[in-house]
Amino acid sequence: MIKKVGILFGMEDTFPWAFIDKVNELGKGQVIAEPVQIDKVQQGIDYGYHVIIDRISQEVPFYRAFLKNASLMGTAVINNPFWWSADEKFFNNCLALQIGVPVPKTILLPSNARPDDTTEKSFRNLKEPLDWDYIFNYIGFPAYMKPHSGGGWKSVYRVDNPDDLFAKHAETGQLVMMLQEEIIFDDYYRVYCLGQKYVHIMPYEPRNEFHLRYVTEPKTTGAEHQKLMKTIHDYTIKLNKALGYDFNTVEFAVRNGIPYAIDFCNPAPDADIHSVGEGNFNWIVEHAAKFAVEKAKAHTLKQNNSSWGSFVKNSAAPVKPKTAKVPLKTAAEAKKSVVKKTVSKATSAKPVVKKKAAPKVTKKAPAKKPVAKRKPVSKKTK
Numbered sequence: 001m002i003k004k005v006g007i008l009f010g011m012e013d014t015f016p017w018a019f020i021d022k023v024n025e026l027g028k029g030q031v032i033a034e035p036v037q038i039d040k041v042q043q044g045i046d047y048g049y050h051v052i053i054d055r056i057s058q059e060v061p062f063y064r065a066f067l068k069n070a071s072l073m074g075t076a077v078i079n080n081p082f083w084w085s086a087d088e089k090f091f092n093n094c095l096a097l098q099i100g101v102p103v104p105k106t107i108l109l110p111s112n113a114r115p116d117d118t119t120e121k122s123f124r125n126l127k128e129p130l131d132w133d134y135i136f137n138y139i140g141f142p143a144y145m146k147p148h149s150g151g152g153w154k155s156v157y158r159v160d161n162p163d164d165l166f167a168k169h170a171e172t173g174q175l176v177m178m179l180q181e182e183i184i185f186d187d188y189y190r191v192y193c194l195g196q197k198y199v200h201i202m203p204y205e206p207r208n209e210f211h212l213r214y215v216t217e218p219k220t221t222g223a224e225h226q227k228l229m230k231t232i233h234d235y236t237i238k239l240n241k242a243l244g245y246d247f248n249t250v251e252f253a254v255r256n257g258i259p260y261a262i263d264f265c266n267p268a269p270d271a272d273i274h275s276v277g278e279g280n281f282n283w284i285v286e287h288a289a290k291f292a293v294e295k296a297k298a299h300t301l302k303q304n305n306s307s308w309g310s311f312v313k314n315s316a317a318p319v320k321p322k323t324a325k326v327p328l329k330t331a332a333e334a335k336k337s338v339v340k341k342t343v344s345k346a347t348s349a350k351p352v353v354k355k356k357a358a359p360k361v362t363k364k365a366p367a368k369k370p371v372a373k374r375k376p377v378s379k380k381t382k
C-alpha cells in the first residue's frame with residue numbers, strides 16, 4: 001500500500017517544497033508527499049493522510065481542529081496537536097526540573113490586564129500584593145520577562161530593576177508572563193530534534209542581527225567541547241521524550257559549562273534556508289523527510305499513530321515512580337520556613353507536617369487595582 005505524507009504550512013516557502021521533494025525521493029514510490037489539500041472538514045472522516053507535518057496550526061485554530069480529527073482517524077500528526085494545545089513554557093520548565101534538565105529560575109506572573117469578561121471578583125484567590133520581595137530576591141536583576149506561551153521573540157523583555165519591570169509589565173495586557181533569571185552566557189546553542197532521536201546542534205548568537213544568528217562558532221574546543229555537546233544532546237533527547245515532540249528546537253545558554261534550557265517549546269521551528277543557512281537547512285530537510293517516511297511505513301490502521309511524551313504516558317499508565325533529580329519544593333520550603341518533624345507517639349516514626357489554617361478567600365471584592373499590583377520595593381531588593 002502506498003503511504004501518503006502531507007504538509008500543512010503557511011507563509012514559509014523553502015522548507016515545505018524541499019521536504020516534499022525529499023520524501024518523494026526517499027519514499028521510492030512507496031511513500032509520497034504533497035501539500036495537504038482541504039475542501040471540507042467533516043467530523044469522523046479520514047482524509048487519507050498517513051502522516052501530516054504541521055507547520056502552522058499554532059496560528060490557525062481551524063487547522064488545529066482538523067488535525068485533532070485526523071489524529072483520531074489514525075494520521076500520525078507531527079507534532080501531536082493534543083499535546084501542543086495543552087503545552088506552554090512555564091509547564092515545560094516545571095517538567096524540566098523534574099527530569100533533571102537545568103533551567104533558569106522562573107516565576108509566573110498574573111496578567112497585568114484582566115482577561116475579558118472577568119472582574120476583580122474573579123481574582124479573589126490572588127493575594128494582593130504579590131510577594132514581590134521574595135520574587136525579586138529569588139530571580140535577581142537584570143532579568144528576562146517573556147510570555148508563558150508564545151514564540152518568535154514577541155513580548156520578550158530584559159528588565160533592569162523593579163520599576164523597569166512594572167513599566168514593561170504594564171505593556172503586556174492580558175499576556176501571562178514569566179519572570180526569569182538572566183543566564184549570562186559564555187556560549188549559546190539552538191538544537192533541532194526530530195523523532196526524539198535525530199539531533200543537530202547549531203551554534204547560535206542571539207545578540208547578532210537576525211540573518212547572522214547562525215553565523216557563529218562554538219566557544220569551546222577539544223574534550224571540553226565534546227563533553228558539552230554530549231550533555232546538550234542528552235538534555236535535548238530527554239526534554240523531547242518527556243514532552244513528546246517529534247519536531248522541535250531547544251535553545252541552551254551555557255554558563256560555567258552548564259547548558260540551561262531557555263526555550264524548548266518550538267514545535268514549528270524556523271527552518272527557512274535564508275535564516276538557518278544551507279548546511280542546517282539540508283540537515284532539517286533530510287531528517288524531517290527521513291522521519292516522515294519512517295512514520296509513514298510504521299503507520300498502523302485504526303490506532304493512534306501520533307507520538308505522546310513520557311509525561312502523558314506515565315500519567316495515564318503510571319510506571320515505577322522516579323525520584324526527581326532536583327527535588328521539587330513546596331512554596332513553604334522555598335521560603336525556607338522550617339517544618340518541624342515530630343514523631344507521632346501513637347504510630348510510626350513518620351514525620352508529621354503541622355496543619356496550617358486554610359487560606360482565607362475574602363468574599364468582598366477588593367478595591368479596584370490591577371491584577372498584579374505593584375508594591376513599594378524594600379531596600380534589600382534594590
Ligand SMILES: Nc1ncnc2c1ncn2[C@@H]1O[C@H](COP(=O)(O)OP(=O)(O)O)[C@@H](O)[C@H]1O
Binds near residue numbers: 156182
Ligand atoms: N533567561 C534568559 N537568560 C538569557 N537570555 C534569555 C533568557 N530568556 C530569553 N533570553 C534571550 O531572549 C531570546 C528570546 O527568548 P525565548 O525564550 O527564546 O523566546 P521565543 O520563544 O520568543 O524565542 C532568547 O533567544 C535569548 O537570547
Ligand SMILES: [Mg+2]
Binds near residue numbers: 153
Ligand atoms: Mg527562542
